[in-house]
Amino acid sequence: MHRFITELYPICRSITGEGVRKTLALIREHIPITVCEVPSGLQVFDWTVPPEWNIRDAYIKNSAGERVVDFRASNLHVASYSVSVRARMGLSELKEHLFSDPEQPDLIPYRTSYYEPAWGFCLAHKQLLALPDDEYEVCIDSSLEPGHLTYGQLRLIGRSSDEVLISCHVCHPSLCNDNLSGIAVATALAQRLSGMNLRYSYRFLFIPGTIGSITWLSLNQTRVSRIKHGFVMTCVGDAGPITYKASRRGDAEIDKAWTYVLQQSGDAFEIRPFSPFGYDERQYCSPGFNLPVGCFMRTPHGEFQEYHTSADNLDFVQPPSLGDSLAKALATIDVIDNNAYYFNLKPFCEPKLGNYGLYKTTGGVSADLSQKALLWLLNMSDGQNSLLDIASRANLPWQAVKDAAQALSEAGLLKLAERPQ
Amino acid sequence: MHRFITELYPICRSITGEGVRKTLALIREHIPITVCEVPSGLQVFDWTVPPEWNIRDAYIKNSAGERVVDFRASNLHVASYSVSVRARMGLSELKEHLFSDPEQPDLIPYRTSYYEPAWGFCLAHKQLLALPDDEYEVCIDSSLEPGHLTYGQLRLIGRSSDEVLISCHVCHPSLCNDNLSGIAVATALAQRLSGMNLRYSYRFLFIPGTIGSITWLSLNQTRVSRIKHGFVMTCVGDAGPITYKASRRGDAEIDKAWTYVLQQSGDAFEIRPFSPFGYDERQYCSPGFNLPVGCFMRTPHGEFQEYHTSADNLDFVQPPSLGDSLAKALATIDVIDNNAYYFNLKPFCEPKLGNYGLYKTTGGVSADLSQKALLWLLNMSDGQNSLLDIASRANLPWQAVKDAAQALSEAGLLKLAERPQ
Amino acid sequence: MHRFITELYPICRSITGEGVRKTLALIREHIPITVCEVPSGLQVFDWTVPPEWNIRDAYIKNSAGERVVDFRASNLHVASYSVSVRARMGLSELKEHLFSDPEQPDLIPYRTSYYEPAWGFCLAHKQLLALPDDEYEVCIDSSLEPGHLTYGQLRLIGRSSDEVLISCHVCHPSLCNDNLSGIAVATALAQRLSGMNLRYSYRFLFIPGTIGSITWLSLNQTRVSRIKHGFVMTCVGDAGPITYKASRRGDAEIDKAWTYVLQQSGDAFEIRPFSPFGYDERQYCSPGFNLPVGCFMRTPHGEFQEYHTSADNLDFVQPPSLGDSLAKALATIDVIDNNAYYFNLKPFCEPKLGNYGLYKTTGGVSADLSQKALLWLLNMSDGQNSLLDIASRANLPWQAVKDAAQALSEAGLLKLAERPQ
CATH class of the missing domain: 3.40.630.10 (Zn peptidases)
Structure with a gap:
């Protein structure tokens, strides 16, 4: 993954x-x-x-022609759905389109403007503060068209x-x-x-x-x-x-x-x-x-x-x-x-589990768990309690409950019920 | 007040x-x-x-003619609904009609006898203990008559x-x-x-x-x-x-x-x-x-x-x-x-709040609160939850909920519902 | 007892x-x-x-003819429903029929075998460990027959x-x-x-x-x-x-x-x-x-x-x-x-208890309790709350509630109601 x-x-x-x-x-x-x-x-x-938005490239170049902000370095640098722009401007005008997070000054924030036509660049607050006064070339090569x-x-x-x-x-x-x-x-x-x-x-x-x-x-x-x-x-x-x-x-x-x-x-x-x-x-x-x-x-x-x-x-x-x-x-x-609902087909007293080969057939903890699951299912299966309800109430692992439901069904002791309304 | x-x-x-x-x-x-x-x-x-009870004056005078207990000093001194009395008696007989609270010896307790004809004075326990053996003149000038x-x-x-x-x-x-x-x-x-x-x-x-x-x-x-x-x-x-x-x-x-x-x-x-x-x-x-x-x-x-x-x-x-x-x-x-119940008139998905001028129109905490109130109201307004239910569940201030209900009603997104039975 | x-x-x-x-x-x-x-x-x-199980005697004798395990000393020594047995065997064979609890080595455990024909002796784990290799005579004089x-x-x-x-x-x-x-x-x-x-x-x-x-x-x-x-x-x-x-x-x-x-x-x-x-x-x-x-x-x-x-x-x-x-x-x-359900026959406002001789007729704590019981019963007796419901809710002793129900019934203020469905 x-x-x-x-x-x-x-x-x-x-x-x-x-x-x-x-x-x-x-x-x-x-x-x-x-x-x-x-x-x-x-x-x-x-x-x-x-409309469909697509972007090919975007950058801010300083007067030396260097990309100081570059979409190719991180696509977070461009606010999503930014309209196309190609212009030169001074720092103060540019700043109206720059977004940063002073509380996390090293990180580029993620911004969108889906339903208002606008454009913007996102950058680390530290970088924003360090931008010198200069004339910048701004380019967002994007399209926002029916698609x-x-x-x-x-x-x-x-x-x-x-x-x-x-x-x-x-x-x-x-x-x-x-x-x-x-x-x-x-x-x-x-x-x-x-x-x-x-x-x-x-x-x-x-x-x-x-x-x-x-x-x-x-x-x-x-x-x-x-x-x-x-x-x-x-x-x-x-x-x-x-x-x-x-x-x-x-x-x-x-x-x-x-x-x-x-x-x-x-x-x-x-x-x-x-x-x-x-x-x-x-x-x-x-x-x-x-x-x-x-x-x-x-x-x-x-x-x-x-x-x-x-x-x-x-x-x-x-x-x-x-x-x-x-x-x-x-x-x-x-x-x-x-998950399912069942009816106990022998609901009067407990069935004699030994008759069905279901009485503590093996030893150990899991035998105890499976015995518990059988008894809980028999007791609660009146068509109103799902396996999940029973497993939750009895704090039993799901596998134990599933296995018990299958064993009891095969033994003819449980029958699937309609989900109650 | x-x-x-x-x-x-x-x-x-x-x-x-x-x-x-x-x-x-x-x-x-x-x-x-x-x-x-x-x-x-x-x-x-x-x-x-x-019957209506009225009282004009009441006192206990000692043999020197001094008011030792005086209704004019505190109306608590007379048990409410005391019948009229004018008599002379010794301390021990008087004591049967005196009420005090030994646990708060400086305070006059409040007593009533609305449905049993009786009379009594209430006084501080300290004062009661200090009363000398004497012949006292007792007066309650009250009336208890049809009224x-x-x-x-x-x-x-x-x-x-x-x-x-x-x-x-x-x-x-x-x-x-x-x-x-x-x-x-x-x-x-x-x-x-x-x-x-x-x-x-x-x-x-x-x-x-x-x-x-x-x-x-x-x-x-x-x-x-x-x-x-x-x-x-x-x-x-x-x-x-x-x-x-x-x-x-x-x-x-x-x-x-x-x-x-x-x-x-x-x-x-x-x-x-x-x-x-x-x-x-x-x-x-x-x-x-x-x-x-x-x-x-x-x-x-x-x-x-x-x-x-x-x-x-x-x-x-x-x-x-x-x-x-x-x-x-x-x-x-x-x-x-x-408090009222509303129906969301656009209950399938969220309405686009921007279409109604309701999308984060102002900044700050209260904008956040009002946005929350709008979304809670839209989500819960199925005619079964009152504004109070929603405000309680969402832990929102009442004013925010009232304002949101009004804004959504004016935008045609909410309609008043009958109170459910 | x-x-x-x-x-x-x-x-x-x-x-x-x-x-x-x-x-x-x-x-x-x-x-x-x-x-x-x-x-x-x-x-x-x-x-x-x-089948009916009965037992007359049971023991394990060592080669010296001494009963080392004796049913007459404790009937726990024999597993319940043990079938009849009379045999001689060495220790290792015998051990398959001996039950003890290593975690409580001084105690005889209790065992049964109701639905499997089997026999066994129970004994203290210490005694089990101390049994010497020997030839033992085993006897369980029991019967398991239709009865x-x-x-x-x-x-x-x-x-x-x-x-x-x-x-x-x-x-x-x-x-x-x-x-x-x-x-x-x-x-x-x-x-x-x-x-x-x-x-x-x-x-x-x-x-x-x-x-x-x-x-x-x-x-x-x-x-x-x-x-x-x-x-x-x-x-x-x-x-x-x-x-x-x-x-x-x-x-x-x-x-x-x-x-x-x-x-x-x-x-x-x-x-x-x-x-x-x-x-x-x-x-x-x-x-x-x-x-x-x-x-x-x-x-x-x-x-x-x-x-x-x-x-x-x-x-x-x-x-x-x-x-x-x-x-x-x-x-x-x-x-x-x-326990019973009652209707208050004067359900509009409190009845005037003094009219029925039920107003704080005696002093003290129990008077207070009985007054409380009267008021709770009058307030809650709408045919839906039992005496037990009221006593539980009001945290009142049962005797006080029973007495109050009787007093109010005798005063004509309560009437027995059907148990609600």
């Missing part, structure tokens, strides 16, 4: 343009996503698909047409945790799920933030009701503990599944209630949709110093964190995909 | 009589209350309006006939916190609300404790269903933090509003569950009425040492506390009066 | 056989239980009533045919806390309840663990719906604080009653949620029955070192603990039997 991030890192992405296309092409080398192109100007709910908004999607077909949505954004330039980490983990997750026999169909979206999810929702209104669970994935590569932000519903199955998986893991974690700030869960959880979609992160955006600066680089995302994020997403999907 | 308390302090009030009338007359100099007279003997639910129970009420007419009830008692003699403070703050509150354009009608009651609220409820049974919110106000002048005692319902809107206002204030406070002890909330919250009426206090009755003694005097109630009580009552009324 | 335990201690009990019959005969000297005999081979739900499963029951007939179930097991040999303590306290409890005028009928079961409750439930399926409350009683004689394990429902009236009684007691206690491990509550709380039956213990099984060893002896159970267990069971039954 870190290697994939390294490949994606140099590309200058924005909410439209060639950077997104190149990114999707690289994703396509790993998983067979479909690339969709939506024309500029299309009305999507309250929004309009913007397309591009996104990728992959649908893994399961036994049911009900879907699990996994969404990440692809609109950030050379920023690793936000959100190349999400792209890399989502890609790896899709690869892992590809070979599996899954109950749900899994829809992966690789979209520009905000306008991408709005566009997708607008074009797929009739499919939205199929989404039974989902999560947005962002900032999943830093070294911090996992933060899961619950869906607007707060007690959706996906919220319970993440909570259970994180509790079982023994690692530090935080569950946060929904708030209407953040990433594309804002759109999925808008009141008209109110989808059961949470947000899976490590350190949330804006809560790490490197956020939206040149320090969110290849060193900031770490292979073990990426691996742990992938493992926990897989564990959560294992819970969601296998 | 403290000046008004100073004016009211010398008057000898009880549950009926001239003291109440004088008090109401002084209130009437500030707000146009209606004074109601209910005849003695009227049956009000399980109770009977008592009236007197109370005052003021109805500020709002846009709706639904009412907010604010009730305080007027039956205590020279006791400041319990409850001249309530009278003063209620009067000031009524003055402040007078000029405002309010949704609810506001009914202020200035009544004798217990029998007054029972009488009012008995005479106004058909109006009771109009009372949508309310609170009793007592002991609101001492230096302690605010205590709000919830209504019997426990989760009434008034309970949530007080909780929210006190949480937002940053000051120390306590929320207590309902109990059937205390002031007139006992009657408003009797199970047949079960009105959403709480009780707003600073230090609750019986929990400050000065309670029902001569130390509950003009020094014990403090202008800053009175001011703070008034401010918090006003803040709570602002919440109640402006 | 401790004397009774001393009488019961030497008997070799198991899930069937003469030991159970002798135990029930001794119980019958105190309370008129009916003894029921259920034939071996009867199908009871998923189980079969096992009966025996249990005792007592039904105290109350005013209603609705029942409270109190169940304890009688299948453990010389083990005092688990569960002669349960037998002794249940017997004493039945004696105490015998003379009383009770609302509910009380059914006491003295049954072998697991198979006994399964058998009883199987034979009494039509009567099960009469059981409105109940608890299993086990390990109630040790010095630890009380542990109450809630019924599967978790909020049954019996769960609330035990919680309230333990809270009021001022003693340390623990309330645990239901789990499908433990004693016969596993069967009563199987999902097909889901009876409101909890489990009353002091230190739970497996959580005291003496559990299922020879150290669970007459010293381990203590008269004060037995007395406390009896007292708390009686207190809980007092709550359950007298």
